[in-house]
Amino acid sequence: MRSDARRNRERLLDSAARLFAARGRDVQMEEIAADANVGLGTLYRNFASKQDLFVEIVRRRYLGLIDLAERAESIDDPAAAFRAVFVGYLEQAECDSAFQLALLGGSDLRWEGVEEQKALFAERVRRIIERGVRAGVLRGDLTFGDFPALVCGVMSTMYFKPSPTSDWRRHLDLVLTALETAVPQGAER
Amino acid sequence: MRSDARRNRERLLDSAARLFAARGRDVQMEEIAADANVGLGTLYRNFASKQDLFVEIVRRRYLGLIDLAERAESIDDPAAAFRAVFVGYLEQAECDSAFQLALLGGSDLRWEGVEEQKALFAERVRRIIERGVRAGVLRGDLTFGDFPALVCGVMSTMYFKPSPTSDWRRHLDLVLTALETAVPQGAER
DNA sequence: GCAGAAGCGGAACTACGCTTCCGCTCAGTT
DNA sequence: AACTGAGCGGAAGCGTAGTTCCGCTTCTGC
Numbered sequence A, B: 001m002r003s004d005a006r007r008n009r010e011r012l013l014d015s016a017a018r019l020f021a022a023r024g025r026d027v028q029m030e031e032i033a034a035d036a037n038v039g040l041g042t043l044y045r046n047f048a049s050k051q052d053l054f055v056e057i058v059r060r061r062y063l064g065l066i067d068l069a070e071r072a073e074s075i076d077d078p079a080a081a082f083r084a085v086f087v088g089y090l091e092q093a094e095c096d097s098a099f100q101l102a103l104l105g106g107s108d109l110r111w112e113g114v115e116e117q118k119a120l121f122a123e124r125v126r127r128i129i130e131r132g133v134r135a136g137v138l139r140g141d142l143t144f145g146d147f148p149a150l151v152c153g154v155m156s157t158m159y160f161k162p163s164p165t166s167d168w169r170r171h172l173d174l175v176l177t178a179l180e181t182a183v184p185q186g187a188e189r
Numbered sequence C: 001g002c003a004g005a006a007g008c009g010g011a012a013c014t015a016c017g018c019t020t021c022c023g024c025t026c027a028g029t030t
Numbered sequence D: 001a002a003c004t005g006a007g008c009g010g011a012a013g014c015g016t017a018g019t020t021c022c023g024c025t026t027c028t029g030c
Helices: A003-023 A029-035 A040-046 A050-073 A078-093 A097-104 A115-135 A144-160 A167-179 B003-023 B029-035 B040-046 B050-073 B078-093 B097-104 B115-135 B144-160 B167-179
Strands: none
Touching: A003 A029, A003 A040, A003 A050, A003 A097, A029 A040, A050 A078, A050 A097, A050 A115, A078 A097, A078 A115, A078 A144, A078 A167, A097 A144, A115 A144, A144 A167, A144 B144, A144 B167, A167 B144, A167 B167, B003 B029, B003 B040, B003 B050, B003 B097, B029 B040, B029 B050, B050 B078, B050 B097, B050 B115, B078 B097, B078 B115, B078 B144, B078 B167, B097 B144, B115 B144, B144 B167
């Protein structure tokens, strides 16, 4: 691969990541190319479509989540480990509205190409949650299946009600209360 | 107003409501007109733009929420009253993805034209929440300001993870736990 | 330094969906 | 029954944004 071609590819990934993060999925291809000081032809030689580019950006961001889960899993205190993934997940999505949308499930993103990363992350989270439940620091009926909905819930505040004051952290606190409250069998509802 | 014109307007509102509900904000104007057995010209004579039509549909749906809040407020038990608005809000949005999106805050919906309805609803909810807090059935630090984020959170599950099994109700249960748990001053975090 | 292939730029093409426009029709009136 | 303008249909216009294409440029190996 020619050196200038490699440099251009880097630049494109860079610009795309920054622009998607700042303004969401609907920045224009032309704008990304311009930001990278590159022609549209070059952009399309590297990524067959906007969708492909977007998936690649999301895949790279996902690597950060895997890393996060890994670090969280190595925390001894089960309650702290859970908080670490839960809060860390949201913090990594903060300041990146395209990633938020992808994680929420909108954007028609087909996850092929990110499946592998997703599974790796999920497995670690599952273990962290199960450990928390066994240790009695998370409500007894909590399962891994609840995780997507819960983070998605808090993230929706981040996505739909963006505010300089991090309103989502208040929402997060409320939700964490629910998860860290032991609920005796059949007490609720 | 000519009788056929009135009938056409009814038909249009009908078709638009149904199609938006089923497939979200991006059904085409042409399709709405066709569904109502009416030409595009007629559609545009009644609603100056797609946005206008959408706002009108949302406004009508909002009337149902006001009604809901009114009924909830007349419930004696403060806990039951709160559950009624909270759950009712979500149930009214179920099966209507356009309304969900509007309530979430996406869809670039400008709320002018619905402001009035919105304020009416908000006022009632505020009273219900304050009553619940005073009665000690809702956590002490809960305020009306938390409401939008909380319902938005559960609704995001409804919107982004549609499933025939109402997964959002599980999410709802978890969140309600948090709200109905009295949190002593400074106990959390 | 040169050949030529790999890479580049960006004008043009295309698809899609909202909106406009205008000649015709028909409900309501006399 | 005749009249007439409010109302109608849907073809055409327009803007936007993704994608293609091809003549030109530039890097690299000899």
